[in-house]
Amino acid sequence: MELLDGTPVAKRIREEAAALARAFTPPPRLAVILLGSDPASETYVEAKKRAAREVGIRAETVRLPAGAPPEALLDAIGRANGDPDVDGVLVQMPLEPGHDVSRVLDAIDPRKDVDGLHPENVGLLHQGRPRFVPCTPAGIVALLDHYRVPLSGRRAVVLGRSGLVGRPLAALLTAQDATVTVCHSRTRDLPDVCREADLLVAAIGRPGFVTSEFVRPEFVRPGATVVDVGINRIASLEDAPPNLRKSERIRQAIATKGRAIIGDVDFDDVSGVAAAITPVPGGVGPLTVAMLIRNTVEAARLRRGGRGAERTS
Numbered sequence: 001m002e003l004l005d006g007t008p009v010a011k012r013i014r015e016e017a018a019a020l021a022r023a024f025t026p027p028p029r030l031a032v033i034l035l036g037s038d039p040a041s042e043t044y045v046e047a048k049k050r051a052a053r054e055v056g057i058r059a060e061t062v063r064l065p066a067g068a069p070p071e072a073l074l075d076a077i078g079r080a081n082g083d084p085d086v087d088g089v090l091v092q093m094p095l096e097p098g099h100d101v102s103r104v105l106d107a108i109d110p111r112k113d114v115d116g117l118h119p120e121n122v123g124l125l126h127q128g129r130p131r132f133v134p135c136t137p138a139g140i141v142a143l144l145d146h147y148r149v150p151l152s153g154r155r156a157v158v159l160g161r162s163g164l165v166g167r168p169l170a171a172l173l174t175a176q177d178a179t180v181t182v183c184h185s186r187t188r189d190l191p192d193v194c195r196e197a198d199l200l201v202a203a204i205g206r207p208g209f210v211t212s213e214f215v216r217p218e219f220v221r222p223g224a225t226v227v228d229v230g231i232n233r234i235a236s237l238e239d240a241p242p243n244l245r246k247s248e249r250i251r252q253a254i255a256t257k258g259r260a261i262i263g264d265v266d267f268d269d270v271s272g273v274a275a276a277i278t279p280v281p282g283g284v285g286p287l288t289v290a291m292l293i294r295n296t297v298e299a300a301r302l303r304r305g306g307r308g309a310e311r312t313s
Ligand code: NAP
Pocket: 136, 159, 160, 161, 162, 163, 164, 165, 166, 183, 184, 185, 186, 190, 203, 204, 205, 206, 229, 230, 231, 232, 284, 285, 286, 288
């Protein structure tokens, strides 16, 4: 079984981005708009900013208080759009109830949309001429490319159809000549469909959902490649599904850190049959941040021109 470790791949992408970022004066600048103070969102935003600063990108949080009205969020987006010194804009999700996600994504300048979620960028991706590709699916494809996982003519099953992961990933895999099936909560005979996959990607947000021959049901064909996108936080073993409660890694993480991060795949079970599998954490996660960095440099290049020498302020 080959472990598809995302860390070295992410490092290489960040180093490439750093070299490109150095060509810009002033350096590329990223505005992350954060509404409220959800602890997980705070952690993600800090990780993004830290990674950006490490490669010389200027990154800042535009904070809006919890309960801020939709107009305040749209105003903040408008200001970042209109600021000639800002290259990339993203709004940290999820939003509080009462905000219309489509309205928010529509408001982002598509040429600063480093998360690749504006309808113009979604459309370009699906037309096969991508501009900004959503970071997680772009990272998955970079990971598969690095480990030379063959895609052309292979069967790929994507578990999950979100606009953030499943759908854009299906478009990217199709563009690489894979034969792609997208599954979701209404898919019938789900394990049977998943077992057809040469490449199975799980992005559903259900801890340890994908099992195989030792735990069952069998979602994984022996020899398949499995990519686990899920990030599920649990604070006690009782929160984990029964099949994960015996995991020494999860027990240790809870004992030492008070919580464990668990993927959508039962790693201990599935690694017994898969040819290759991503770990959680340390698989897809690092690639997501690296792709945000790459997209931010690309946003600077798009607006300022190829060599980046042009001053914006
Ligand atoms: P999402 O928007 O909640 O979408 C979940 C998808 O999974 C939906 O399409 C849903 O089907 C499907 N689903 C849920 N339960 C299912 C079941 N029992 N059987 C079959 N399909 C089921 O989630 P997301 O934003 O795509 O994220 C998915 C997971 O990836 C989460 O754990 C998230 O934290 C993680 N994630 C990780 C990264 C990273 O960097 N590693 C980045 C983004 C997300 P319906 O459409 O029918 O409801």
